[in-house]
Amino acid sequence: MSACARVAAVAALSLLLGAAAAPAQSPFAQTNIGQDLRVSDARIEGRGGWGVAESDTLSPSFHNVAGLPGLRHVAISVCGFAALTASETATSSRNSSRVATPSVRLGLPLDGGRAVVTAGFRALRGTQYTTVTPLETLLPDPADPLGDPVIFHGTETLVREGTQFEVPLGGAYRVNDRLSFGATLNLVRGVVRERLRDDIGTPDGTGDSPYVAISEVLTDDISGLSTTWSVQASPWRQLRVGASVTPGHGWDMTRTRDMLGLPGTRTQLYEVRLPATWSLGAQTPVRGRWRAGFEYESQPFGGFEGNDAWAAEMVDAWRWSAGVERVEQWRRHGGWRNLPLRLGVMRQRWPYRVGGSDVLETRIAAGTGLTFRDQSGHLDVALSYGWTGERQDNGLADRTWRLTVSLAGLERWW
């Protein structure tokens, strides 16, 4: 293994360990199907998120596996992000942080790079947030148990957590210099868990506390299978277009409910139907080292079925992104000007409403990166700032800084 591949491996492990300590994300993620956590790599993040038309053999992009043909080395890509979110409501605010579960992707060239098989792991959606709210309830007065009940004070803690992830297994094939196809079979697993606990103290706040405690856990274990079909083409000069579609599919859900102190678990099986997701994008050189691109993705969650509580708030989600990139160069004494520079903007509608209104998110991003010695890989970083929701519409609003890091290592394996 080359030095850069070792760095990539160590970084991947570190990111995984860091993800285990992730404490919280946006409060918007505390409900419904959760927040979109898909991230391909920092190059794409730095450009605002477009990359379905991307094909790069030095820093391979798995955003669209149809772009992988041409790869000459085994490629290992690790990408994760950390986010700092400032959330506020009309009466309070909270700063929270999170390290997302990183994605790991592998590309293995065959037939001189004409074909590529790929496997990996990536998070799809996640929900990780905790709220603590004051609570009051009426209970008998220990000093006068048969008299009028008195107010007991306490707190209610809601923890919602879980990640939906997929393991894509697939391949891509280059038909000719202008056309390639890709397909993956995605094993979907995950969990959404709500823990709700009421802790009620004694009336005067002293004594054995909690005086009364109630805790329940609701867990949805997810198991599903989906496919993604993709294509890339260069129809005219250096214009490159790409598209991918994940047809509608089902998830088998196993719902378990537990109440602390009660024996046994209540189990319920059901299925949810997810709508098809498709994306379309293009990129083209514009001037010198600069190129521009865009992407549009549609997730019509208005057609979601199977969980009435989720479906009641769901809407058709969409995301568009656009940006420019100054590609890297290797001129001697070029200094910082050799580095790539990426700028982009993204706007999306979340797949569910909060507070009766759509959740709209806008993010601006910038990024750069560098190539490892001997072209054995690539390190990229992206920094973005986003606005999510409006206090007057959604009841709360987020401001989020996100730092995305990706490492791509190339290994000559034969």
Added chain:
Amino acid sequence: MSQSTPRAPQPRLPAAAACALLAVLAGCTSDVANPVGAGLPGELQLNTPQTLFVGAMSVSGQVAVKDESRSYDHNELLYFGVQGSEASSILARYDVTTLPDSLPAGSVLNETTVTSVKLRLFRTEAYAAVPDSLLDEVHPLLPQNPQKVFETYTLAAPLDAALYPGPEPATEAQIGSQTGSGASVFLDLPVAQFLSWVTAGMNGLLIREGSGSQPGLVGYAAVDMTSSGYQEIDRVGAGTTVGPVLTVAYRDAAAELDTAFVFEPVADVSTFHALAAPPSGLAAGFEVQTHLRRYPYFFPDLDGLPDDILINRAVLRLAIDANSFGPVESLVLHEVPLSLLADRDTVTVQEIEAVAVTSAGILAVDLGQMIFDEETWVGFDVTGTMQRALNGALAPDTVLLLTAGEDFGGYRVSGNYTPDFYFGRMLFLGTAHPAQPPHFEITFTPFSGGGL
């Protein structure tokens, strides 16, 4: 971009940059969770706790409890006096026929050389008079140093301690009557009577409360008091004979012998010839009686509780009956099988210990102080027992036996005494009481997923 593009070598920046970024990522922390985000639709909604008062019992009764390792006449205290419906006298028998063997040859034993015969009683500290300011540190429900008239009789037949508690035995002549109080009482006995016991032996003595006494049962040390009970006796060190000893003063000038002989009783026992009947049932009240131990047992009727509930808190609440008296004792609820208690008048402490599981307890319940403070209720947190009963994890014939702080169960008051030491009656109002009946206060929350 292509792999084949030539490029200049880069420094070791990648590893350094990766490490720096990871350090930044690892340093992120979050504020403590607060209401931000609350109110978003969730699928999990907890039900509100409800409280049900369960007064009906599915089973109840009471049982006398004895220690099979110690017979009644080997109790450490002798009870004397009258308190309410309880009355007890002291019985003691001595063997003084050995006295001549203790005298030097040629000594004379007559009414001249035996100058006095005294029977001494040591009172336990629990019955001492104390300043009002210290009342809460001792036992306010015990009589405080009452003035007593001690009438002494000889028994018509030899003392049989195995007959007690029971009626007073037949007596012969009264041989003494005197008034006394305090930490120790000395009763003068006729010397001539004593000399007759030396020559012919004795049946025993009965010490009975005479008219003019202040009310109250008072505990005096028995010959069986062990060293563990010595600190209940005022200013008496370990090794002192604290039982009701006879002290015989002897002076023979001719023999130049001036000494005293002390005789311990060969048997002593409290008669408890009058005992209050226990409450006739739970409707009349609960009673925890110590010394002559008698404990109630019961179990609530839980049929009114719905299925699939979490018992957040189950508390047995008992209202104190002001007729209670006795020292500070712990109160303990044990889970025991009904089969041990049903249809039995008496069980042993050992039988209970072998099967009992502690459900709840209160250490050192000072009923006197509680009555003084106008407190009404004592409560036992039996949440675990009730939840296990609903979960089916409790044996179906389990009942709750309410005891004082026995050696087992974890609630013994101190190393000084066990519940067979002091006599006391801790009384609680019964289910027929119109305002303060005993009840199980069960606060529960229905499982929100119970319908699945």
